[in-house]
Amino acid sequence: MGKGRVEAFSDGVMAVAITLLAFNLHAGVRSKVALATQIREQWPSFAAYVLSFCIIGVIWLNHHYLFQLTNRIDRRLMLVNLLLLLFVVTIPYVTATYADYALDTGADARTAVLLYGAVMEGMAISRFLIPLHILRAGLNHVPIPPGQARKLLWRYGFAPLIFPVTTALALLTSAPMMLVFHALVVAYYLGPGMRPIMSDPEEK
Amino acid sequence: MGKGRVEAFSDGVMAVAITLLAFNLHAGVRSKVALATQIREQWPSFAAYVLSFCIIGVIWLNHHYLFQLTNRIDRRLMLVNLLLLLFVVTIPYVTATYADYALDTGADARTAVLLYGAVMEGMAISRFLIPLHILRAGLNHVPIPPGQARKLLWRYGFAPLIFPVTTALALLTSAPMMLVFHALVVAYYLGPGMRPIMSDPEEK
Amino acid sequence: MGKGRVEAFSDGVMAVAITLLAFNLHAGVRSKVALATQIREQWPSFAAYVLSFCIIGVIWLNHHYLFQLTNRIDRRLMLVNLLLLLFVVTIPYVTATYADYALDTGADARTAVLLYGAVMEGMAISRFLIPLHILRAGLNHVPIPPGQARKLLWRYGFAPLIFPVTTALALLTSAPMMLVFHALVVAYYLGPGMRPIMSDPEEK
């Protein structure tokens, strides 16, 4: 099946999801509270917006990188890709829910952290299935030596292992701390986790 | 007419529609009900989200497959494609309506099931018109033997025959059962209905 | 300037605008009115959705056709294209406003008809400027004989002349009649107005 349309459709879904994140930002015009105060009090919305923007940005960067490894897309890769998008599309929802309840002190803040963590986990697992399937089904168009294949699987297998940890840490500390823990994961994927594992096949 | 832009526009519409599905998910922040309870009680929204995501995903997969059969797009195919998109765009609306009324016990739940079924039927008929027109007008760029043409028409002609049945079964049983009946149709299209009927023309 | 990205951006904007049209459709779940009654009473929303979907569909078809005439895009064509998109983006808004007030009997229904008509006129004028500028600046990549150039200008110059008429007729009769008058314009552009004026340059 053609790779171009799979990428175009995925790009479209991720572009819409990343843009809808800003829908959670809004000022209540009829509120009697000063606008400056409203904005200050909504800081979890702004922080969660930046975090989720970076997360979808990272997913897109990774998607871009992983689909460069192959130019042959089979049915299973198509399904795994749809599964990834199923989770990506819910990110604006869990971001909004998190922002609404992050300053809550009771059980609701923990529920919101769990919900966000569950979607991250689902996303991370389905993202991991992409390189796993490419390697297993031999869909890569340049040979990938075993050492580099292992590196590749570790890079994307790391996320499903770390998100339960960051989520648990946020549950043990506080909901706003989730932003810090998840930001560290993002920092990894925007820094060392963005380095090419093998020489870029399209660069040749 | 150029095939690239027709695919790009259709991909764009389907990507936006599939992403807007998650707009039906939301937690009422000022509600006094615990967030965990709200999420549990909103299970039809989550289930309907997954069903409709899969349905739009299947439509996109089918669209991808059917447009690979041709590289010549005439005016009628353009119109049939717009008709398909007209129904696709309403899927977030009927999904939201279904989710809002699925747990209702009266006539409203049945109305919501009927509304969802009507859009599925309109979508299925217009999707069927795509291979029908490609074959009748000879727009296919590789010859399709009669046996395979018949298979192709049956695969997409099956949906407009089955949606009235699944809708009627849901009306006879209960609104939540609609999810099960429609999920079976989705399972067919993600499983056996995804197998290539002829050797993929773009693979050659 | 590259034509590909201009088309991709325009396709994206039109795809989002056409999908957002369905946002005007919604059922008030807390309403005490039966869902079936709500849907019946909202018929102007459904009718306006279909009309505006067809109008954006036609704009996309025309855009596709007009940009096939050229493969050289200068700054002015870029600006004219942005002007067209400025009006396209407001179509969901004027559609929602029209649907909300169409059954009103007072001045508000007429205001809504005028608003819809004003956006149609702005869209039609900027769409007309596209072939006008292509011909004047000689951006066409195959020669267009004077007779065909005149035909081309008439086809797209017809809309800015007819929308004031359909709008005036709706003001003289009733707001719901606007749907009928505008549907006739759509019928022209989906029928005879879709026929190629010259042999399609990309077909060669």
Added chain:
Amino acid sequence: MGKGRVEAFSDGVMAVAITLLAFNLHAGVRSKVALATQIREQWPSFAAYVLSFCIIGVIWLNHHYLFQLTNRIDRRLMLVNLLLLLFVVTIPYVTATYADYALDTGADARTAVLLYGAVMEGMAISRFLIPLHILRAGLNHVPIPPGQARKLLWRYGFAPLIFPVTTALALLTSAPMMLVFHALVVAYYLGPGMRPIMSDPEEK
């Protein structure tokens, strides 16, 4: 890394953001105020819509222009591009906030102007980083003489210098005047600021 998908994703994000601008336009159907009066009183929404549409339009035109200078995209350019999109996505939010408070006479109008100005500044700085990085890392695929490089940097370095000025002027005069001051910046980028600095590499 492939340039095509970076452009496609950026086009998608900008297309969604520009279309969501019109979401700020709405008429309160249950309001007792005449629709014509509502529309007149909402003039800041319409004016802000046109301004922000032009601003996103300009960003897209500049993006298009700047990415034509290179066909090699490194990690840092990818990150700078995501930073630009992070600000672009918030434009519908600051536009809505500005429109809601522009006619206010107190501190809220000034807060809204500051918020709009802050997003413009963030956008302008990240946009400036694109040519800066292309030149520093030598990603340009045709040589750019020093004189033209200086011109290029001035064109995009001008915006981060001018937005604090236009914002300060609006704070000193009145919130509605912000539309005029920012419109002058837009006029520069749609006029002289659109002229090619060097012969277009794709034209050759």
